[in-house]
Amino acid sequence: MTKAEIFEFFRRLAEDNPSPETELEFGSPFQLVVAVALSAQSTDVGVNKATRRLFAEVRTPQEMIALGEEGLKEHIKTIGLFNTKAKNVIALSRMLVDEFGGQVPATREELVRLPGVGRKTANVVLNCAFGEETFAVDTHVFRVGNRTGLARGKTPEEVEAKLDKRVPQPFRRHAHHWLILHGRYTCKARVPECWRCAVADLCAYRPKTPAPAAKTGS
Numbered sequence: 001m002t003k004a005e006i007f008e009f010f011r012r013l014a015e016d017n018p019s020p021e022t023e024l025e026f027g028s029p030f031q032l033v034v035a036v037a038l039s040a041q042s043t044d045v046g047v048n049k050a051t052r053r054l055f056a057e058v059r060t061p062q063e064m065i066a067l068g069e070e071g072l073k074e075h076i077k078t079i080g081l082f083n084t085k086a087k088n089v090i091a092l093s094r095m096l097v098d099e100f101g102g103q104v105p106a107t108r109e110e111l112v113r114l115p116g117v118g119r120k121t122a123n124v125v126l127n128c129a130f131g132e133e134t135f136a137v138d139t140h141v142f143r144v145g146n147r148t149g150l151a152r153g154k155t156p157e158e159v160e161a162k163l164d165k166r167v168p169q170p171f172r173r174h175a176h177h178w179l180i181l182h183g184r185y186t187c188k189a190r191v192p193e194c195w196r197c198a199v200a201d202l203c204a205y206r207p208k209t210p211a212p213a214a215k216t217g218s
């Protein structure tokens with residue numbers, strides 16, 4: 001895409017959804033770290049169902065440590081990989097208390113030191129909790145970046161670097177949210193819904209998927 005096409009791409013997505021947000025529910029930077037760590041290979045809907053009761057009880061790393069690993073498992077047992085995730089969440093809570101005074105750090109270098117927190121999670125936290133212009137590349141962003149031609153790369157890191165280089169103001173703050181939502185609801189993995197896509201004419205994907213044929217009664 002040209003610079004003008006990239007600007008128009010995000011202008012249309014922004015017009016459709018001026019204030020996009022993560023679909024994960026949280027009330028503090030700590031709860032956000034936990035929610036994103038739990039969301040790996042799980043849906044946001046499934047994570048939210050599990051964390052509503054959890055976050056009503058647990059608001060701080062200290063309260064998470066007091067709940068304990070077994071107590072946490074009871075809350076998140078409906079989420080995939082819950083045993084490993086519970087261990088990581090308790091461990092990251094201990095590190096936050098021991099090394100950061102119970103506060104979530106605001107740098108990527110410190111965030112990725114937390115157990116269970118990788119670059120994508122750190123980018124989400126920096127963006128959603130601290131307002132930084134980061135580009136968290138999940139499966140949706142990776143797919144949309146490559147499929148549309150917006151930011152092609154063989155790894156999430158390559159796609160992230162290209163987004164960082166190409167996405168213009170005033171769209172940088174919310175860019176990854178628009179791409180996540182576009183990939184989740186329109187540019188779907190199995191069959192992209194090109195017929196109702198606001199940016200189809202700017203996209204490199206061929207051939208465009210036609211609208212499904214109207215079902216006729218028997």
